[in-house]
Amino acid sequence: MSHRIFYLFFYTTLLALTACSAEEPVVKAPRPVMVVQPQTADAVVQAFPGEVRARLEPELAFRLGGKVTKRLVDVGTQVKTDQVLAELDPEDVRLHLDAMRAQVSAAEANLQLVKAERDRYSKLLDRQLVSHSHYDNAQNQFKTGEARLRQARAELEAAKNQADYTQLRAPYYGVIAQARVEAGQVVAAGQTVFVLAVDGEREVAINLPEHAVERFKVGQAVEVSLWSQPDQRFAGEIREIAPAADSRSRTYAARVAFRTATIAAELGQSARVYMQSDAQAQYAVPLSAVNAENDQPYVWVVDPASSTVQQRKVQLGAYTQDSVPVLSGLTANDWVVAAGVHILQEGQVVRPVDRTNKPVQLSAKE
Numbered sequence: 001m002s003h004r005i006f007y008l009f010f011y012t013t014l015l016a017l018t019a020c021s022a023e024e025p026v027v028k029a030p031r032p033v034m035v036v037q038p039q040t041a042d043a044v045v046q047a048f049p050g051e052v053r054a055r056l057e058p059e060l061a062f063r064l065g066g067k068v069t070k071r072l073v074d075v076g077t078q079v080k081t082d083q084v085l086a087e088l089d090p091e092d093v094r095l096h097l098d099a100m101r102a103q104v105s106a107a108e109a110n111l112q113l114v115k116a117e118r119d120r121y122s123k124l125l126d127r128q129l130v131s132h133s134h135y136d137n138a139q140n141q142f143k144t145g146e147a148r149l150r151q152a153r154a155e156l157e158a159a160k161n162q163a164d165y166t167q168l169r170a171p172y173y174g175v176i177a178q179a180r181v182e183a184g185q186v187v188a189a190g191q192t193v194f195v196l197a198v199d200g201e202r203e204v205a206i207n208l209p210e211h212a213v214e215r216f217k218v219g220q221a222v223e224v225s226l227w228s229q230p231d232q233r234f235a236g237e238i239r240e241i242a243p244a245a246d247s248r249s250r251t252y253a254a255r256v257a258f259r260t261a262t263i264a265a266e267l268g269q270s271a272r273v274y275m276q277s278d279a280q281a282q283y284a285v286p287l288s289a290v291n292a293e294n295d296q297p298y299v300w301v302v303d304p305a306s307s308t309v310q311q312r313k314v315q316l317g318a319y320t321q322d323s324v325p326v327l328s329g330l331t332a333n334d335w336v337v338a339a340g341v342h343i344l345q346e347g348q349v350v351r352p353v354d355r356t357n358k359p360v361q362l363s364a365k366e
Helices: 002-021 091-126 132-164 210-215
Strands: 031-036 045-054 059-061 066-071 084-088 167-169 174-179 192-198 202-209 221-226 229-241 251-258 270-276 283-286 291-293 296-303 308-313 323-328 350-353
Touching: 031 296, 045 174, 045 192, 084 192, 091 132, 202 210, 202 229, 202 270, 210 251, 221 251
Parallel strands: 031 350
Antiparallel strands: 045 202, 045 270, 059 192, 066 084, 084 167, 174 192, 202 251, 221 229, 221 270, 229 251, 283 323, 291 296, 296 308
């Protein structure tokens, strides 16, 4: 009897433990996600930071190498046309000029000698005391002497020009924007010494993204705001776009010209250039809504019937500061997840909320 009681107690305990260990499946609560509907692309404006620059900014350099003895201007100096900006040590050029003058004198003396010799042979030929070959040789020496004198005089003029090249002069009125040498520095011919911002038209220098440069065209209308006048926007247009990207930033340098020449824009001022987004794009979504897999961008769209998310591949335009145009893949009535897209899974049940964390009834466009 005691054995029966023992086994009965044992099986009762085992059944109780088994029942306790069988856990009911955990039902996960729907994940709250912030959703938005695509906005119209007309409201999307791309903004690019820029800097006010002179339209003409020539890099000034000496036409020959040497040691800089004087730098006569500093950055910000207003200069006039033909004003001397810097000087090279003229000693080597002066010695070369003296050598050229000596060569000219020697060529002139040689020409006088061969001319007298030719004239003497000419008289002897008339008296038939020398052969024609001797006279022809004297004539050739005279012509050689003339050519040598012309060469020496040309080299003398070149040496005189080089003497002038020891002084670097301003080609236009303007302001020294950059100074890249100091007195005592040795420079090579063509090495940039100054950058001159020429008086006149002002422009805004900006950089365009590599992935969207083909969407910008020369002559495209833009608006420009200056840091000193943030409440005003001035009409402008893209004047030029660099044909190649910068090797470091991988962006394309562009220049934006003002359509009004009387705008008070000072060199170096900060500016912002505004451009309308692509005309092909119908909609735009926040940057936080976009993810990518294998270089293919996509967004999560919430199915109104099942409240589950579905991955939707899209084609995008040029990114702006906080949104991106969508060229294809979305409709106006789609509900797009605007945050936390990297933690979602296909078919996951979600609870749509707005920016204030209030539930959203998924229906037609708000």
